Amino acid sequence: MRTINPVTILGFIVLLALAGCPKPPGTTGGDTGNVPANAETQKRARNYNFPLPADVKSLDPAHITDTVSDSVAQRIFNRLVKFATDGSVENDLAENYEISPDGKLYSFTLREGVKFHNGEDVSADDVIYSYSRLVDPETASERANLLFYVEGARDCFEGKASSVSGISKLDERTVQIKLSAPYAPFLNVLCMTTFGVVPSSEVERDEKGFGANPVGTGPFVFDSWTPDERVVLKANRTYFGQVPEIETLTFRIISDENTRFENFRNGTLEHCDIPPSKIKTVTDDSQLSKLIAGEPAMDMYAYGFNCDAMPFKDNAALRQALNYAVDKQNIIENIWSGLVTQQNTIVPAGMFYHYDGSTGYPYDPEKAEQLLAQAGYPGGEGLPPITLNIDLQPTNKLVAEAVQEDLSRIGVTVSIETTDWGPFLDKVYAGNSLFFQNTWLGDYPDPDNWLYQLLHSENFGDAGNISRWQNSQFDALVTEAQIEPDQSRRSELYRQAEEIALSEAPWLLLFWKNSSTLVQPYVQGLTITKMDRTPQLNNAPIEEVTYSD
Numbered sequence: 001m002r003t004i005n006p007v008t009i010l011g012f013i014v015l016l017a018l019a020g021c022p023k024p025p026g027t028t029g030g031d032t033g034n035v036p037a038n039a040e041t042q043k044r045a046r047n048y049n050f051p052l053p054a055d056v057k058s059l060d061p062a063h064i065t066d067t068v069s070d071s072v073a074q075r076i077f078n079r080l081v082k083f084a085t086d087g088s089v090e091n092d093l094a095e096n097y098e099i100s101p102d103g104k105l106y107s108f109t110l111r112e113g114v115k116f117h118n119g120e121d122v123s124a125d126d127v128i129y130s131y132s133r134l135v136d137p138e139t140a141s142e143r144a145n146l147l148f149y150v151e152g153a154r155d156c157f158e159g160k161a162s163s164v165s166g167i168s169k170l171d172e173r174t175v176q177i178k179l180s181a182p183y184a185p186f187l188n189v190l191c192m193t194t195f196g197v198v199p200s201s202e203v204e205r206d207e208k209g210f211g212a213n214p215v216g217t218g219p220f221v222f223d224s225w226t227p228d229e230r231v232v233l234k235a236n237r238t239y240f241g242q243v244p245e246i247e248t249l250t251f252r253i254i255s256d257e258n259t260r261f262e263n264f265r266n267g268t269l270e271h272c273d274i275p276p277s278k279i280k281t282v283t284d285d286s287q288l289s290k291l292i293a294g295e296p297a298m299d300m301y302a303y304g305f306n307c308d309a310m311p312f313k314d315n316a317a318l319r320q321a322l323n324y325a326v327d328k329q330n331i332i333e334n335i336w337s338g339l340v341t342q343q344n345t346i347v348p349a350g351m352f353y354h355y356d357g358s359t360g361y362p363y364d365p366e367k368a369e370q371l372l373a374q375a376g377y378p379g380g381e382g383l384p385p386i387t388l389n390i391d392l393q394p395t396n397k398l399v400a401e402a403v404q405e406d407l408s409r410i411g412v413t414v415s416i417e418t419t420d421w422g423p424f425l426d427k428v429y430a431g432n433s434l435f436f437q438n439t440w441l442g443d444y445p446d447p448d449n450w451l452y453q454l455l456h457s458e459n460f461g462d463a464g465n466i467s468r469w470q471n472s473q474f475d476a477l478v479t480e481a482q483i484e485p486d487q488s489r490r491s492e493l494y495r496q497a498e499e500i501a502l503s504e505a506p507w508l509l510l511f512w513k514n515s516s517t518l519v520q521p522y523v524q525g526l527t528i529t530k531m532d533r534t535p536q537l538n539n540a541p542i543e544e545v546t547y548s549d
Contacts, residue, residue, distance in 0.1 A: 046247040048523075048545065049269045051260045051535045053393060054421035055228050055253050058211035061196035062134055062141040065462055066425060067441050070193050071536040072231050072251055075543075076117075077196025077216035080108050080127065080175075081187060083539055085527045087350075087445045089187045093122065093197060093217065103182035103485060110173040114240045116199045117221045124169040129200040131177075132156070132164050139207075142429075142462040143194040149183040149482075182483045184490065188444035219244050219543035228253055244543040255392055260535065264518055271519045271526065273534040276395050279337040282518070294515035294528045296341070298348040298442035303388070303403070303508040306434045308460075308468035311383060318383075319505035321371035323361035326406045330363075332511060335398050340511040346455070346498050347447045348512055350530050353491040355498050360509050368410050380411020387415050389436040391424050396437060399510070429462035438466065438507055441533045447494045452478050455501055469506035522548045 056069040061077055064070050082092040091097070094108040114122040134141045135148075135157040147153040151166030166178040179186065189195075202215040214222050219241060220233035231251040235244040254260045257275040264272035265288075274282055274292075282288045305312040305319050312319055328342045344360030347353060369379070377383040388404070390396045397418060404414045414435070419427065428436045443449050453459060456478055457470035474497050481493035517534040519526055524546045531539045 046245060046547065048246045048249050048542065050249060050251045050537075050542070051263070051269050051272050052231075052251050052253050053255055053257070053260075053273075053535065054391070056225070056231060056251075057422050057425070059214040059222070059225075059231075060211035061130070061193050061198060062139050062143070063211055064193050065142050065429075066421070067533050067536045067538055068421065071538050072233070073193050073196065073214070073216075074218075074538055075220040075233055075249060076214050076218045076222055077193060077198070078114075078218050079191055079193070079195045079197065080110075081190050083191045083444070083529075083531065085529050085539070085541065087529070087531060089191060092191075093127075099187075103184075104179045106177045106179075106186065107170070108175045108177070110175070111240055112173065114217055115238060116202075116217055117215045117236065118199060118202060120199055120201065122197065122217060123172050124175045125172075126197050126199060127175045128164075128167050128169060129203075130197045131167055131195065133198075133203070134194065135164060141194075143192075145459055145463050146189055146192065146194055149179050149181070149186060151178045151180045182485060184482060184485060185444060185446040185448040188446050188449075192443050220249050223248075239543070242541075242543050245546045246542065249542060257394060261518075264520075267520070269520075270523050271517050271535060271537070274339070274516055274518060276336045276339060276398075279339055288518065291518045291521060292516055293519050293526065294517045294532075294534065295530055296349075297513055297515040297530050297532060298350055298445065299513040299515065299533045300343060300348065300438075300440045301340070301399075301513055302343060302438045302510045304428075304436050304438035304467040305506060305508065306431060306436075306468060307470075307506050308431065309434055311377075311386075312434065315375050316504050317371045318375035318377065319508075320361070321368045321375055321410070322407060322412065323368075323505050323508050324364045324371065325368035325410045325412070326361075326403050326508065326510070327363040328510060330406075331399055331402050335395065335402060336511070339516060340513050343509040343511050346501055346507075347450045347494065348442065351445050351447060352487050353447045353494045355495060358498075358502065360502070361505070365406075365410060372410055372412070377411075380413070383412060385413040385415055386435050387417050387433070389417050389419060389424060389427060389433040391421050391437060392418050400437075403508070425462075428466050431461060431468060436466070441536075441538065442531050445531065447490075447498075448478070448482060451494060451497055451501070452482065455506065467506040469501075469504065471500055471504060474500045474504075524548050 052068050054068050056072055058069055059073050064073055078093045080092060080094040081089050084090045093110055095111045097108045099106055133139045135144045135153045137159055144157050150164060152161055152164045155161040156164050168176050170176055196216060199215055203210050212225060219236050219239045221236050223232040223234045225231045233249040235247050260272045261275050261278050263269045307313055332340055344358045345355045388400055390400050400416045407414050427433050453464040455465055455469060457475055459465040460468050477493050477497040481490045484490045515528050515532045515534050517528055525544045527540055529539050
């Protein structure tokens, strides 16, 4: 057993508590190089340089499944409703909404005078078009299932109907959505970027090209995309909400976390994540340590097993064995320096339901060996080498190597295959990987986003259940919870469902991440939320950022 220093964790937690999530302090002096010589020029130009760890895949809301693409699209599109920084639901394109007493009928009244970036007016027809195309079989949206609660949506998706009967226009500014049954998280779901409203004229003109030339209503207008280099957005000066002070929002694609960090220190990025290898550098630096913002996030880092392929298919004992064999605290302390928290549950904290008493899978190599024998592979005998697929992030490679070493101790041979983000997702979504990095940032703060989206058998593949695990009892409990209006009863159903999933172990549980982010001292008003992954900061309202003088 490796030694663990709890003082390291406590010290960093105290530091974060002191740093909190305030507006960054004023410009600092000193010789650390944290404030660039050209900072004043950057402020006058009102440019915001926003780092991304990989290239985007698509900027079409109907095809967004990853946090990198979502980060850019969040700034281009609006939905009927959106998340406030505290996770509550507030109006976006909708001026107001009403829900019927039975929870099945939603009526949204649109704001007056909102225009798309191409100058066209936004109407109820645009909302109906945007939602309907999600379940149009020709669109092949990876998130079509999110609309299946709407009456007639599944029929449209299956080619049995040409339109969605449950979505209708009452007048030019009023849209009505009828559900086939009450669905408690529905408003939360509508806050997802998937439900960004798009202009039919632009999509119909070039639907395949729309993801590379998006047109929305948001605070920023798409300008250009240079693959593997940058995406540039310009401020929308006719935005119906808070008009950005920033003139140009440049998403810079920088795959290496240490390069992002050095770019921040050189003043060429307005914020960046903290590489685990640099945590001590940051905490020991009197200037850098003042620039930390963020909070614990609904941001999971785990590994998935392909439960529809051998050797993991129908072999929960094998999946359990690998869970017990990994020393998570070693990863937390020696790779992440206490910046992450061990994952003992599937649903993160911060919602009305959380399984507080779960111990997950503590490090127990003896139990792992017993379960490995029970699975039919005593000492690893007869178990073929397993390939672990991960992306290109250096820290993720360190985590994979630690897992690889731990599993080798019980006789399991693992090889590591690193791939760029897009090809990695394609391989995992297609079911062509046995063992893979499985990350998830909460789309909406409801257990449904974790238990239904990620583990229900309806969602195999790119719909969310990339582990392809299925259990009929689990499915029934989660489905029942979706239509249950009473929160305490929903919690009880989710607890039963989560216990099944934890026992069946479709994932190798690792850790929850923190959104700790370095923010330049002159950047004001950047609110980082529990639904943000750094450096993507998907839900942080960039349009509210200002620069201090």
